[in-house]
Amino acid sequence: MDLDYSTAELAFRAEVRDWLGGHAPPPLPPMDTADGFAAHRAWEAELAGARLSVVSWPEEYGGRGASLIDWLIFEEEYWAAGCPARVTQNGIFLLGPSLLRHGTPEQREHWLPRMARGDDVWAQAWSEPEAGSDLAALTSRAEPCEGGWRLYGHKTWSSRAAFATHGFGLFRTSGARHRGLTYFMFPMTDVAVRPIAQLDGLPGFAELRFDGVFTPESMVLGEVGQGWRIAMATTSSERGLTLRSPGRFLATADRLVELAGDADPVLADRAARCRVEAEAYQLHTFGTARRIMAGEEIGSAASLGKIFWSELDLRMHALALELLGDRAEDWLDGFLFSLAGPIYAGTNEIQRSIVAERVLGLPR
Amino acid sequence: MNFGFSEDQLALAATVRDVLRTHCPPGSLRTERRPAWEQLAALGFFGLLLPEETDGLGLGLVDVLPALEETGRACLPGPVVETAVVAPGLLAEVPKLAAGAVCVGVLPPGQAYAADADLADLLVVVRDGRARVVPRQDVRLAPRRGVDPCRPLFEVAFSRSEPLAGPVAPVLARATVATAAQLVGVARELLAVTVGYARVRTQFGAPIGSFQAVKHQLADVAVAVEFAAPLVYRAALTVDAGSAERDASAAKAAAGEAATLAARVALQVHGAIGYTEELDLRFWLARAWSLSAAYGTTAAHRERLRTAITGRRP
Numbered sequence: 001m002d003l004d005y006s007t008a009e010l011a012f013r014a015e016v017r018d019w020l021g022g023h024a025p026p027p028l029p030p031m032d033t034a035d036g037f038a039a040h041r042a043w044e045a046e047l048a049g050a051r052l053s054v055v056s057w058p059e060e061y062g063g064r065g066a067s068l069i070d071w072l073i074f075e076e077e078y079w080a081a082g083c084p085a086r087v088t089q090n091g092i093f094l095l096g097p098s099l100l101r102h103g104t105p106e107q108r109e110h111w112l113p114r115m116a117r118g119d120d121v122w123a124q125a126w127s128e129p130e131a132g133s134d135l136a137a138l139t140s141r142a143e144p145c146e147g148g149w150r151l152y153g154h155k156t157w158s159s160r161a162a163f164a165t166h167g168f169g170l171f172r173t174s175g176a177r178h179r180g181l182t183y184f185m186f187p188m189t190d191v192a193v194r195p196i197a198q199l200d201g202l203p204g205f206a207e208l209r210f211d212g213v214f215t216p217e218s219m220v221l222g223e224v225g226q227g228w229r230i231a232m233a234t235t236s237s238e239r240g241l242t243l244r245s246p247g248r249f250l251a252t253a254d255r256l257v258e259l260a261g262d263a264d265p266v267l268a269d270r271a272a273r274c275r276v277e278a279e280a281y282q283l284h285t286f287g288t289a290r291r292i293m294a295g296e297e298i299g300s301a302a303s304l305g306k307i308f309w310s311e312l313d314l315r316m317h318a319l320a321l322e323l324l325g326d327r328a329e330d331w332l333d334g335f336l337f338s339l340a341g342p343i344y345a346g347t348n349e350i351q352r353s354i355v356a357e358r359v360l361g362l363p364r
Numbered sequence: 365m366n367f368g369f370s371e372d373q374l375a376l377a378a379t380v381r382d383v384l385r386t387h388c389p390p391g392s393l394r395t396e397r398r399p400a401w402e403q404l405a406a407l408g409f410f411g412l413l414l415p416e417e418t419d420g421l422g423l424g425l426v427d428v429l430p431a432l433e434e435t436g437r438a439c440l441p442g443p444v445v446e447t448a449v450v451a452p453g454l455l456a457e458v459p460k461l462a463a464g465a466v467c468v469g470v471l472p473p474g475q476a477y478a479a480d481a482d483l484a485d486l487l488v489v490v491r492d493g494r495a496r497v498v499p500r501q502d503v504r505l506a507p508r509r510g511v512d513p514c515r516p517l518f519e520v521a522f523s524r525s526e527p528l529a530g531p532v533a534p535v536l537a538r539a540t541v542a543t544a545a546q547l548v549g550v551a552r553e554l555l556a557v558t559v560g561y562a563r564v565r566t567q568f569g570a571p572i573g574s575f576q577a578v579k580h581q582l583a584d585v586a587v588a589v590e591f592a593a594p595l596v597y598r599a600a601l602t603v604d605a606g607s608a609e610r611d612a613s614a615a616k617a618a619a620g621e622a623a624t625l626a627a628r629v630a631l632q633v634h635g636a637i638g639y640t641e642e643l644d645l646r647f648w649l650a651r652a653w654s655l656s657a658a659y660g661t662t663a664a665h666r667e668r669l670r671t672a673i674t675g676r677r678p
Contacts (some may be wrong), residue, residue: 001366001367001368001369001370001372001426001597001601002365002366002367002601003365003367003598003601004365005365006365009365020464055423069365073520114625132515136381150538156370256671257673257674259676260674261675263674265670266671268424268564269666269667269670271673271674272666272667272669272672272673272674275664276595276614276617276618277591279595279598280591280592280594280595280614280618281591283367283594283595283597283598284591284594286588286594287367287368287369287594288366289367290365290366290367290368291368291526304586304587304590305589306589307583307584307587308587308590343666349576350669351583352579352580352584353576353579353582353588355587356573356579356580356582356583357579358561359564359583359586360583360586361559362559362562362563362571362573362574362578362579362582363563363571363574364568364574364575
């Protein structure tokens with residue numbers, strides 16, 4: 001066991017730090033506004049120009065074929081440099097890994113480089129009004145037609161959909177609860193989109209209505225009826241490594257510790273604890289990366305991490321508001337976003353039940 | 365970067381686990397003062413950290429960490445950390461240490477009582493940053509009522525003592541990390557036993573483990589243990605580096621909190637039967653509490669972390 005970086009890893013860190021030092025953007029307008037969306041896309045295109053937008057993807061799709069450890073290094077540097085959240089995150093962290101694993105060669109060659117450059121920005125369309133955490137209960141359906149499929153139904157709480165160019169999600173292709181679901185990608189062109197403002201007043205969500213929206217055969221991901229399996233692999237990576245790398249929490253903890261410098265000992269104690277917990281998450285992730293690199297599946301154990309990082313993030317932002325007092329506005333956006341952590345990617349109540357039943361072996 | 369235990373390190377833990385299963389079953393905690401010590405000594409356990417010149421194996425702390433976790437899992441009585449971890453750092457020249465023939469006790473700085481001092485052939489006393497060693501015949505012990513029946517505490521008085529050379533802080537940091545590893549083991553065992561009980565105990569016509577209120581408490585324990593353990597592993601790796609004390613404090617505080625949460629939930633899920641002397645659970649509850657206070661309380665380590673991380677003095 002060691003915590004030593006190789007010469008190559010250290011060189012990569014130095015390269016990333018140098019490049020970000022010269023290119024990290026000033027604070028951009030929020031991504032859930034038309035201006036902000038455009039500015040974020042431009043930033044990510046610049047990142048892609050340096051082949052830094054998806055470092056762990058194969059070179060042919062715009063990445064560097066970097067190891068998970070390199071990716072974690074990249075993330076640490078990215079967040080430490082104060083760079084913004086990724087407008088392409090649904091694509092690169094959720095759809096991308098599924099395309100890499102289950103997509104046809106044509107799908108991968110066409111969509112992945114475009115995703116890496118931010119040419120297409122993908123909205124995720126999992127939830128429905130009656131199927132949030134109980135995703136297998138969804139009722140939106142797809143019917144086969146000449147050359148592809150027609151999508152019908154109603155999706156909601158769809159992140160990024162107000163401005164996105166494409167979407168992906170599950171649609172019912174037969175009656176079976178889990179086996180009746182198929183994974184579709186679709187252009188947003190003919191989808192009726194009603195933006196939904198989030199707590200910050202900006203349209204981070206949207207409601208989507210499908211009234212026979214056509215999507216070609218070439219945009220079905222994996223086999224018909226296999227959507228649940230593919231989506232679950234995606235959500236497992238969403239809860240685990242890919243969506244919430246430790247770099248983000250380490251950077252937040254560092255800012256928090258700075259805030260707490262002159263605070264009373266009780267608040268300073270809590271800040272120090274947050275820093276240590278961010279380190280615990282970082283170290284745990286190194287262990288997880290090692291296991292994944294050795295070919296292990298993480299599966300339900302990813303739920304442990306999801307509970308931990310989401311509650312840590314919320315605790316850090318709540319403490320920041322306490323420390324800031326009447327200057328709390330500075331951290332308010334982050335606080336609002338941290339409130340979403342225990343809800344999205346499967347609520348923490350669901351995660352605790354997954355841990356209890358599938359990790360600890362308690363009865364259903 | 366390779367943050368995981370090697371096969372050798374895990375194999376050592378598996379061997380220790382087998383020995384403890386056979387020679388330190390829960391029943392022995394009621395009848396024996398020092399179960400499994402002979403068998404562990406025969407295995408070379410007390411020489412693992414000693415240099416080869418003194419018949420040891422010259423291993424590092426990280427090599428024995430999973431094995432130390434097993435001693436926590438088994439609730440092994442006796443001054444394990446003192447004899448296997450502190451003694452190699454301070455008393456390596458003492459003959460027959462590697463053979464496990466000498467039992468060592470420690471009175472750490474800032475603590476009023478020495479645990480297991482009744483078993484100690486040699487007692488190490490640390491005061492004002494310096495260590496002294498006292499042989500058994502020069503020690504007078506007054507027992508103090510403690511929570512852990514297998515880890516009795518003693519007030520110590522002594523007439524003669526010998527000063528020990530060498531810095532004592534690194535040795536105490538190792539003992540702190542080793543104790544944290546034991547706490548992780550205690551927490552894992554408390555969780556496993558409680559999950560087992562929740563699967564078979566029925567109320568209202570169903571196993572209590574099927575109730576969400578019980579499930580979620582146990583899931584929280586699993587999270588606490590899962591994220592305390594890597595801090596302990598890191599501390600074992602950095603125990604000789606500049607950040608040793610800070611990392612040891614992070615390990616001890618997190619492991620102590622995970623173990624006390626595991627104890628709290630174990631007691632709640634077991635209900636009244638858990639609140640009795642009859643159930644073996646009481647030994648692990650007591651160990652979680654007694655080790656949480658050993659080599660610095662959680663509060664003391666939290667204060668050290670606050671100073672180290674925020675730069676703010678107490």
